Amino acid sequence: xxxxxxxxxxxxxxxxxxxxxxxxxxxxxxxxxxxxxxxxxxxxxxxxxxxxxxxxxxxxxxxx
Numbered sequence: 001x002x003x004x005x006x007x008x009x010x011x012x013x014x015x016x017x018x019x020x021x022x023x024x025x026x027x028x029x030x031x032x033x034x035x036x037x038x039x040x041x042x043x044x045x046x047x048x049x050x051x052x053x054x055x056x057x058x059x060x061x062x063x064x
Contacts, residue, residue, distance in 0.1 A: 003048060004041040007033040011048045018052035025049065 001011050009032045014022075017031050028034040028045055035042040 003044050004032070004034045006037040006041070009034050009041070009045075014045060014048045015052045015055075018049065018056055022049070023053060 003009050003011050003014060009028075013032055014028060014034070017028060020031075022028055022031060025035070025042070025046055028049060029036060034045045
């Protein structure tokens, strides 16, 4: 699903960025351009970021 229409960023792209080390909105803005233009996507991008970080944390706990 598209999260940022201005930059064409999907929820999958945000999850991929998290798996590659992004852990803040600033990181998503730098690597994907999220919320650089109109900013409407910021709240949705933050939700996806937080969900992906939670999933990453749970996966790390289960792998140890």
